[in-house]
Amino acid sequence: MGRTREIEVEITEENLSYLRQVSQSRTEQVRRVERANILLLHAKGLGSTTIARELKISVPAVTRCLQKAKEFGIHVALDDFKRSGKPPRLTPEAKTWILSVACQKPKDLGFSYELWTVRFLAEYIRKHAEEQGHPSASHISGGTISKLLKAQQVQPHKVTYYVERRDPDFDAKMVQVLHVYQQVEWKLENNDFVPLCDVMLSYDEKPGIQAIGTKSPDLPPVPGQHPTFSRDYEYVRHGTLSLMAGMDLLTGEVMGSVVDRHRSKEFIDFLKMLDNKYAPGLRIQIILDNHSAHTSKETRAYLETVPNRFEFVFTPKHGSWLNVIESFFSKMTRSFLRHLRVQSKEELKERIEQYLKEINENPVPFRWKYGLESAAR
Structure with a gap:
């Protein structure tokens, strides 16, 4: 089996100066410093295997960095591509239903409580999610509900007072x-x-x-x-x-x-x-x-x-x-x-x-x- 062909990346003096700045920084993310060092060693003429040995990382990691730099440029090579992430478990319809429940008083739903607590609301959501047609919320945690309410600026556990204007004059x-x-x-x-x-x-x-x-x-x-x-x-x-x-x-x-x-x-x-x-x-x-x-x-x-x-x-x-x-x-x-x-x-x-x-x-x-x-x- 033949040797793997080395990836050639052209690095200008301006890019070299930028890479040195990143590699010497104390505030940059570790992965950005590591990738800057890969490109600096590559600019000195070292091969992928030697770079991997010097930095104590895998050869595929060096190869991916060089390939990204060749295709997309030096600046892009230092960062990760954006990923789609894990698909959300809660559907938009389920979120809307949870918010509508949170905006009602528990006493209006047959309970003795005047206001919700996060735990009480989570228990109610898990118990009634299936029958309301929102199975994605059937195992929801209190933490997820808390994040959802915070994102929508809803605080159903609190009361703020106002003065009703009862005097027409x-x-x-x-x-x-x-x-x-x-x-x-x-x-x-x-x-x-x-x-x-x-x-x-x-x-x-x-x-x-x-x-x-x-x-x-x-x-x-x-x-x-x-x-x-x-x-x-x-x-x-x-x-x-x-x-x-x-x-x-x-x-x-x-x-x-x-x-x-x-x-x-x-x-x-x-x-x-x-x-x-x-x-x-x-x-x-x-x-x-x-x-x-x-x-x-x-x-x-x-x-x-x-x-x-x-x-x-x-x-x-x-x-x-x-x-x-x-x-x-x-x-x-x-x-x-x-x-x-x-x-x-x-x-x-x-x-x-x-x-x-x-x-x-x-x-x-x-x-x-x-x-x-x-x-x-």
């Missing part, structure tokens, strides 16, 4: 609120500006403030041993209180009333407090929500006794974020109420009133920015 009411904030902004920028109302307030209630006490005293930090305050896990509930608060939008002062309940009676008492605070004849404009106490028969009856004293601007339903006082409540929750412990409801009331007093020592007006450009048109 949402935009109109929002503009009314923004008009108040626009007048506040103009007044703060130019003291000579005369707003429609003399006093502008943002009002709301913060219900359910818990009076929680400890059964054992807190322990202070100890340098080098205990970096934080230490607190016993057991606690005592003493009840809850509500804070009724109104913020003067021009001065930043917060008027508050701590009460057990926030009914029409308490709201009317708060209005009377405002009536006593501000000089007679000033018109007080209040931004507030649609709580029943704000529109009750008792409240309307009181407003008739003080005509032209108060003007209510109601936020739209699910539009509490438009009320500045909510930002104050949020800050209060994150700073003052966080980890608060008291021994009674009376102490909680005193602490809240002290907090309001401290806030009012250096009041800062909240300057609303969102939507003011459109409101000014």
Whole structure:
């Protein structure tokens, strides 16, 4: 039997420089470095057998590389041809069916579960694949389902919340609120500006403030041993209180009333407090929500006794974020109420009133920015 004819590959100086760069690289794939070395040794005149011995690889591997380089060029010879791969087991119809099942709630299919887990979904798919005409999914794994859902950006095990717009007059009411904030902004920028109302307030209630006490005293930090305050896990509930608060939008002062309940009676008492605070004849404009106490028969009856004293601007339903006082409540929750412990409801009331007093020592007006450009048109 005759000797195998050597494959001749023409390699230019430019290609040699490229091959040397690949062979000396520390980041290239091993197979590309190996094939670059095959071509470099071939350029020196070595035969396939010698190259295989030098690189400790098989002669057919050297031959395939040289043959590819001769037919398709140096750059193509360094990489593998794209392969068709293993035929997919899941048919497109089966994938569509799996996604349609994932987008339904398990309870709608007769189960107690509200949402799917990957394991639960995989079990359901395997059990019903044959009867639904998708035998390719009868042995599907949870991992395959997870990859399919991820590729389609479907997460049937999670819930994200949204707010349904239930107020048909949402935009109109929002503009009314923004008009108040626009007048506040103009007044703060130019003291000579005369707003429609003399006093502008943002009002709301913060219900359910818990009076929680400890059964054992807190322990202070100890340098080098205990970096934080230490607190016993057991606690005592003493009840809850509500804070009724109104913020003067021009001065930043917060008027508050701590009460057990926030009914029409308490709201009317708060209005009377405002009536006593501000000089007679000033018109007080209040931004507030649609709580029943704000529109009750008792409240309307009181407003008739003080005509032209108060003007209510109601936020739209699910539009509490438009009320500045909510930002104050949020800050209060994150700073003052966080980890608060008291021994009674009376102490909680005193602490809240002290907090309001401290806030009012250096009041800062909240300057609303969102939507003011459109409101000014």
